[in-house]
Amino acid sequence: MDTRKHIEVCFxxxxxxxxxxxxxIVVVxxxxxxxxxxxxAFDNGVKAVIPVATIEEARSYQEQxxxxxxxxxxxxVEGFDFGNSPYSYMNDDLKDxxxxxxxxxxxxxxxxxxxAETVVIGSLLNLDALCEWLxxxxxxILCLCSxxxxxxNLEDTICAGAITEHLINTGKFKSDEDSSIAAKYLYLSAKDNYMGYLKSSSHRRRLKNLNLNEDIKYCLTPNQSSVIPVLKDGKLVNIKNSK
Structure with a gap:
């Protein structure tokens, strides 16, 4: 009997x-x-990140x-403390x-x-640590590309493909969906030069036009982090500190 678990990709x-x-498990x-x-944020000492879907929810928290x-x-967004640049979180004022x-x-x-039973955060930054934990x-496991x-989009699919390839190579997982196969081959094509491969991608061009090249370079540099952010009671916490 095949006891392998599934690892699949949702585009x-x-x-x-x-x-x-x-x-x-859903990997976002x-x-x-x-x-x-x-x-x-977790690498720089933030205690928890509360993700909210709407600006209205964000304003409600700001008022608190x-x-x-x-x-x-x-x-x-005008009136808020920062956006979603990784560099915004490299700030001692945010520790704890x-x-x-x-x-x-x-x-x-x-x-x-x-x-889902477990929601965990995935990126190229924590790729190896996340794969080991998974x-x-x-x-x-389902990799949910935002x-x-x-x-x-390309970059999220490539990251999902990297996770898929790693897990399948352990012999403990399998994929049946064409989306997972496609993601894996996109990753194999891109892995030696993410920056070059994604040069023409829509979101990279969008951010480049906003002069956010440093953000792009940081986000496309794998394995700078070993954090495992998981969702618990509406808050993301680093699993290493939540046991």
Whole structure:
């Protein structure tokens, strides 16, 4: 009997309802930039990140005195403390704080997946650490790409492909979906030069036009982090500190 668990890829939140009943773990991926920023936040001592889907929710938290990051269309929403640049979280003032984050794509995907048994944050930054942790869980896994406004994008799919390739190579997982096979081959094509491969991608061009090249370079540099952010009671916490 085949006892391997499934690792599959969902290309966009729009397709998530077709998958959600089958997987115990959902890995939410938004490489440029929400999930990368979340990893950076924990690396820099943030206690918890509260992801919210709407600007209205973000304003409500702000009125309660929270530090709040809000981004739409790649830019900081006027009136908020910061956006979703990883560099915004490299700030000693945020250490041991609970901060709130609302973004165009990533936090909406987290909200969509919140009823899963486990929701974990994935990026290229924490790729190896995340893969090792996922193998230990021995459960069925869905990589949910945040995409761009419910559309397919390259960088999230490549990251999902990297996770898929790693887990399948352990011999403990299998993939049946064409989306997972496609993601894996995109990753294999891109892995030696993410920056070059993604040069013409829509979101990289979008951020470049906003003069956010340093963010792009940071987010596309793998394995700078070993944090495992998981959703617990509506807050993302680093699993290493939550046991």
């Amino acid at each position: 966009s939140p729009y397709l998530f309802p077709l998958h959600k009943e089958e997987y115990e 991926i938004d490489v440029l930039r929400a999930t990368s920023a979340i990893c950076a 005195g929270y530090l709040v990051g809000a981004e739409r269309g790649g830019q900081i 704080q609970e901060v709130v984050l609302s973004t165009t794509n990533g936090t909406k995907a987290i909200d969509l997946a919140k009823d 193998v230990e869980q021995d459960k069925n 995409g761009w406004q419910n559309k397919f």
